[in-house]
Amino acid sequence: MENELKGAWHQFQDVIHDTAEQVHHAVDDITQQLKAFSHPAFPQYTMRYKKPSLCDPDVKQISGYLDVDDDKHFFFWFFESRNKPKEDPLVMWLNGGPGCSSLTGLFMELGPCTVNKAGDDTTINPYSWNTNSSIVFLDQPLNVGYSYGNGGATNTVDAAKHVYAFLQLFFQKFSEYEHLDFHVAGESYAGHYIPRIGTEINDNNKGHFQPASLLNEYASELKTINLKSLMIGNGLTDPLIQYKYYAKMACDNSYGPVLDRSQCDAMEASYPACARLIERCYKSQSVFSCLPAAMKCNKDQIQPYQQTGMNPYDVREKCKGGNLCYEILGSVQTYLNRDDVKKAVGAPNIEKYESCNMQINFRFNLAGDWMRPYVNELPPLLEDGVRVLIYSGDADFICNWMGNKAWTVELPWAGKDHFKAADDVDWLSPAGDKVGELRSTDDGQFAFLRVAGAGHMVPYDQPEASLEMLNRWVRNELA
Structure with missing residues (x-):
């Protein structure tokens, strides 16, 4: 008993x-x-967060949502620097699309960890960009990655306003990071996003709020964001010039032709008509001009390559799998659809994570955003002292280095003549190996870097070189 x-x-x-x-x-x-807070200048925004320990458990992390009007929810995931988080710069990373998740950058390219093939675990990335910088990944625009809700932006200008609000709430709550040098980095369609985000931050730093009536009352509550530079990798920034180089990249790249000469000749012959449409778009920026330009030019300049079955992001490879031609993205999706992962980062409401949302891509295209000249945002930023790095993997077709270099040389700003006359010099690794070719102003204000042996996603193909690029760029020691 x-x-x-x-x-x-x-x-x-x-x-x-x-x-x-x-x-x-x-x-x-x-x-x-329920750790949520708001900002007096942005009454329609709140931020909620938690502190996970996935991926890189030895550093401080913050993940959560920027909520807008109760029906728009933007996901973010922040990792402190592994080095000196109180001193190292802060980088915000954006993937492109439009409609692709920045968690691709986290788990495939430059983040603290990489997902294994089975999609059930991660390994530490020794070349993560948080080696010497804190970094925040933001899923935007709405309904990209872990972000969800109703409505949302259909153009780059509106999307940039949400990014600015996110930064204000983030720095209000986590003020220990507000004094750090701040850099905005990304790739592909981020060649649109980043110039406009730079303008949004720079104008608001100077008190040029739009609309002024909304923010003047709370101007004293706004943080001055310590914007130092923009970094755009294999971006779509100046379509008028970049579309001219699709034929050349398809037939005359250093890895060997993808198309036969007659196809490339046909692409070159059709470019003048494409250019006229883009020029009309640049002049009016109306959907009635910009949408026909995108439809015509993509059909004539990109479709012939797509029909080959080769990877548009890497001329050296066949397209593999349905996730932007990279099998690893299937593994990333498997991992981010795990219930334990979603719970750990505060995203339990997500029914299905996808690397890219093609409906968002369609909506931005339908709004005429694809061909608009966001390149025009850059000269005023350069004049105000914001440094700009354009870097390109030399095996990418879709936003190739030839077109990117061409527009940087022709960009109309105070340093144009100096930059145009500058020499291209070998860019060397610490071991003395050539890993690229650099053109830069003497003061490091504006630079173009061609990265050898890399496709569209430079940190994926050349992780060590990409980390070296970041670390030297933020110290203004790239050359």
Whole structure:
């Protein structure tokens, strides 16, 4: 009898212990999810967050959502620098699309960890950009990656306003990072996003709020964002010039032709008509001019390459799998659809994570955003001292180095003549190996870097060189 009572008592204690543990975890989950705050200048925005320990458990992390009007929710994931987080710069990373998740950058390219083939675990990335910088990945525009909601931006200008609000709320709550040098980096369609985001930050730093009536009352509450530079990798920034180089990249790249000469000749012959349409778009920026330009030029200049079955992001490779031709993106999707991962980062409401949302791509295209001249945002930023790096993997077709270099040389700004006359010099690794070719102003204000042996996603193909590029660029020691 005594033994039975003892057994019952132990069972009772176990039940109490298990219940207490469940209550503790439930309370912890609730308190984590309810850490929310707002900003007086942005009454329609709130931010909620938690502190996960996935991917790089040895550094401080913050993940969560920027909520807008209760029906728009933008996901972010922040990692502190592995080095000196109180001193190292802060980088915001954006993938492109439009409609592709910045978590691609996190788990495939430059983030603290890489997903394994099975999609059930991660390994530390020794060449992560948070080696010497803190970094925040932002899923934008709406319904990209872990972000979700109704409506949302259909153009780059509107999308940039949400990014500025995100930064204001982030720095308000996590003020220990507001003094750090701040850099905006990204690739592909981020060649649109980043110049406009730079303008949004720079204009607001100077008090040129749009619309002024909304923010003047709370101007003293706004942080001056310490914007130092923009970094655009294999971006779509100046379509008028860049579309001219598709034929040349298809037939005359250093890795060997993808198309035969007659196809490239046909592409070159059709470019003048394409250019006229883009010029009309640049002049009016109306959807009625910009949408026909995108439809005509993409058909004539990009479709012939796509029909070959080769990877448009790497002329050296066949397209593999349905996820932007990279099998690893299937593994990333598997990992980010795990319930435990979604719970850990505060995204349990996401039914299905996808690397790219093609509906967003379609909506931006339909709004005429694809061909608009966001390149025009850059000269005023350069004049105001914001440094700009354009870098390009030399095996990419879709936003190739030839077109990117061409527009940097022709960019109309105060340093144009100096930049145009500058020499292209070998860019060397610390070991003395040539890993690229650099053209830069003497003061490092504006630079173009061709990265050898890399496709559209430079940090994926050349991780060590990409980290070296970042570290030297933020110290203004790229040359």
